[in-house]
Every structure is written in C-alpha cells, then in structure tokens.
Amino acid sequence: MSNAIARKLDSIQTKSAMRSVDVANLLGARPETVSRWNQGKAFPRPDAQKNLLALEYIVDELSDIYEPKEARLWLFSRQKLLGGNSPADLIQEGKADAVIDVIERLKAGVFV
Template sequence: MATAVARILGRLKDEGGLQGRDIANIVSASPPTVSRWLKGTSSPDIKTQTRIAQLGYLVDRLSEFYTADETRLWLHTPHPMLEGKRAIDLLNDDRMEDVLAVIESMDAGAYT
C-alpha cells in the first residue's frame, strides 16, 4: 500500500510533470532517495513531508490552469510576477507564499 507521501509524489509526477530530480532539488534530497519514498520503502522526515505536501498543493493549483508539462515549465521559468525569479528557486528558499500569491492572482484573473 502506498504511503501518503508516495501518493503525493505520484501526483507531482503525473499532474505536475515533475521528474524525480526536480523533486529532489526542491526538497534537498537525492533522486534515489525520492525514488525510495515513491516506492514506499523509506519515508522523509516531517519537515520534508511538509514541503512535499506544499509542493503537492502548488501543483494541484497550477493544474487548474496548465497541463503537466506546462506546470513543470511554469515552475522552472523566470516569472515577471516573481521579480524574474523561478518558482522552483523560491520554493528552495522557503518562499512558497510568494509563489502562492502569483497563483492566487492568476485565479483572480489578474495574470495568466
């Protein structure tokens, strides 16, 4: 039976178009470690689980606007509403709220 973390990681790959190395970079882990989490053979610490859950929420929100490939591209491309920074870099800097603010403005129709 898949763990909650494994299910979220599966969604990140399916709905977010993220690859294991993308997730590894965001949560500061190695790709083989992410693979073990995905298989359910090991589990990340609670801080990493929280970061994975937050990333899952972002991908869920972005999937309302984009396909999986477009979501991955959006996360990796510099964005004018993020001061020219990439969302993935802001996530690494624990600035999820900045990324969420842009998604919320997209949802409000302010920018797409």
C-alpha cells in the same frame, strides 16, 4: 499498497510532468532518497516534507490553469510576478507562500 508520500509524489509527477529527479532537486534530496520515500522505505525530513506538501498544493492549483508540461515549465521558469525568481527556487527556499499568492492572482486574472 502505496503510502501517503508515494501518492503525493505520484500526484505531483502526473499533474506537473515532473520527473523524480526534478522533485529531488527541488526538495534538496537525492533521487535515490525520493525513490525510497516512494517505496515507503524512508520518509522525508520535516523541512523536505513541508516543501513536498507545498509543492503538491502548488501543482494541484496549477493543474487548474496549465497542462502538465506547461505547469512544469512554469515552475522552472523565471517569473516577473516573483521578482524574476523561479517558483521552484522559491519553493526550495521555503517561500511557497509567495508562489501560492501568484497562482491565486493568475487564477483570478489579476496580474498587477
């Protein structure tokens, strides 16, 4: 039986083709730590959990626009609409709302 964090990690990895190491790096954790979260042996710190939940939401929204490999590429690429920052960097800095705003604009077809 999987725990809630494990289900979220699975959803992120399935919808964005991200590897555990990608998730770990983005959340400022070690891959071994993410593995323990996945096994239910540990739980994320509050800041990591907040970013994990934001990442899951973002990946879910991206799945409406992109295939998993494309979503991963978008997350780690610099984006003009984010001032040249990558979405992954902004999520890591706790600025997921800026990423969510851009995704909403992309989904609505508004780019300016």
